[in-house]
Amino acid sequence: MDLTKLAALGLSVGIFCFVVWLVRERRLREKYALLWLCTSVFVILLTVSRRILEVAALSVGIYYPPSLLFLVGVLFLLLVAIGHSVTLSRLSESNHNLAQEVALLRKQVEDLKEERKERQ
Amino acid sequence: MRILAIIPAYNEARNITAVIEDLKSFRGDILVVNDGSTDDTAAIAKSLGAKVVSHPFNLGIGGTVQTGLRYAYEHGYDMAIQFDGDGQHRGDQVFKIIELVEKGEADLVIGSRTLPGGYKMGITRFIGSRIFHCLIRCLAGKAIEDPTSGFRCYGRKTIRLFSRFYTDDYPEVESIITAARNGLRVVEVPVLMRGRLSGHSSITRRKSAYYMLKVTLAMVVDAMRGRDLVGES
Numbered sequence: 001m002d003l004t005k006l007a008a009l010g011l012s013v014g015i016f017c018f019v020v021w022l023v024r025e026r027r028l029r030e031k032y033a034l035l036w037l038c039t040s041v042f043v044i045l046l047t048v049s050r051r052i053l054e055v056a057a058l059s060v061g062i063y064y065p066p067s068l069l070f071l072v073g074v075l076f077l078l079l080v081a082i083g084h085s086v087t088l089s090r091l092s093e094s095n096h097n098l099a100q101e102v103a104l105l106r107k108q109v110e111d112l113k114e115e116r117k118e119r120q
Numbered sequence: 121m122r123i124l125a126i127i128p129a130y131n132e133a134r135n136i137t138a139v140i141e142d143l144k145s146f147r148g149d150i151l152v153v154n155d156g157s158t159d160d161t162a163a164i165a166k167s168l169g170a171k172v173v174s175h176p177f178n179l180g181i182g183g184t185v186q187t188g189l190r191y192a193y194e195h196g197y198d199m200a201i202q203f204d205g206d207g208q209h210r211g212d213q214v215f216k217i218i219e220l221v222e223k224g225e226a227d228l229v230i231g232s233r234t235l236p237g238g239y240k241m242g243i244t245r246f247i248g249s250r251i252f253h254c255l256i257r258c259l260a261g262k263a264i265e266d267p268t269s270g271f272r273c274y275g276r277k278t279i280r281l282f283s284r285f286y287t288d289d290y291p292e293v294e295s296i297i298t299a300a301r302n303g304l305r306v307v308e309v310p311v312l313m314r315g316r317l318s319g320h321s322s323i324t325r326r327k328s329a330y331y332m333l334k335v336t337l338a339m340v341v342d343a344m345r346g347r348d349l350v351g352e353s
Contacts, residue, residue, distance in 0.1 A: 096288065099175050100187045103153075104194065107173045 008047045016040040035080070121198040121222060123148030125214075126188030127170070128181055129205030133159040140168045142211035143203065151191055152205070155184040161205075181270075182291035189274065190283040200279055202272045209271045213311040217273040220307055227278045227304035230264065230296070231271030231311035244328060252293045255336060259343045260300035264308055267293045271311060278304055293335045297342055 019036045022028035028036075046053055046069070057065035125143055129136055129152050136152065143150055152165040156178035166172050173187055185202055192200040199221050203209050213231065220226035245268065252267040270292055274282065281302055287294050299306050 096179060096183055099177060099179055100183065100190060103173045103175045103187055104191060107171070107191070 005047060009044070012040055012043040012047050016044065039076075122196065123199040123201065123218070124188070124192045124195075124197040125150045125201050125203050126185060126192070127152045127165075127203050127205045128155060128184040128188065129153065129157065129161050129165070130155040130178065130181075130184070131157045131159050131161060132205040133157070133161050133164055135207045136161050136164050136205055137168065139203070139205055139207055140165060140170055142207075143214070144211070146211060146214060148197075148199075148201075151188055153184045153188045153191075155179055155181075180288045182286055182288040185270075185291065186282060186286040189279050189286070192274075193279050193283045197279070198276050200274045202270055202274070204270050208313050210312060210314060213271070213313075216309050216311050217271065220309070221273045221275045224275075225305070226307040227275040228296070228299045228306045229273040230266065230269050230306065230308045231273075231313075232264075232266035232269055232308045233311070233313055248328060248332060251332065252335065255339055256293065256296055256300075259339050260297050262296065262300050262306055264296055264306065266308065267296055271313065275304075287338065290331050290335055294338050294342070297339055301342065 016037065019028065019033055019040060023030060023033045050065075053065045053069060057063070057068040060068070062068045062071075125146055125148055127136075127139060127150065132139070140150060140152075150170040152162070152170045152172045154162040154165070154172055154174040156175045162172050162174050173191060175184070175187065179187075188202070189200060199218065201214060201217060203211075203214070209231070217229045217231045220229050249266060249268055253264060256262055256264050256267055278299055281299065281304065282295060285298055296306055
């Protein structure tokens, strides 16, 4: 095993462990962890065997295997980013609704308190 | 008819007193929606006898007006007017925007500065306003001369619709489309306004490019929506 391969393997295993650690610390939800765990397993596989990438690239007619890796990588990250934008939009929508709800409820509580004070 | 004046306010401590005083002759309730101000806006408004609803943090003008409309809807008001907290709108003009809604002849009335009897606006705003004018005419088949005006009167149906669908930033133009697409009657009447008392427009030159793009996108996408996604019709 050459040094490059060893470094690459170390890095991808490191990412895998980092994701597991994040879940353990409850800093990452399982839902998202699954995505990143699968990704890092995939990266580990690619590091271990160069054959996978070569076979895949040739079978779709790409003669320089790393190009396939870049293509797939960029597309994948793009999709993940769009997915996150969607999630973000949904979250800001519910955040917005909650803020309004809180404001209206607080007003209602104040009104009720005042009403009670007047009755006493 | 019960009517509510919604005053969206963000750090308007310097103007809010004059604005509420200006509505002295207004026959309905006054609701100040405090959009997470860091100054005394809420306290001052309360001391002047206005109802005050405060957001826990800043939501932007759209969310602020919508909170007011939700309040109006939940408390069964028949009409609501939007009256800006910066002193641009005039209390003695309110009767003009209320009239048609009260008679049941309109669901959304916009107080317009550009119709005969209105007043001049800056050049940037004028150009933007013309572009929106054309977009609204193409997409909703309505000729609105001053689509960015925030001096408005909402009828019961409009209150209900907007308490569900209203965007956060730069909502004025989009809301006209939403209303028109839901078959509500949008009418424009000429009003007088004054220059602002203090502070400056929230829309700077730099932001206005984003404003144009965002609103145009929203309107074009809205045109692609089926009836079921537009509102409740």
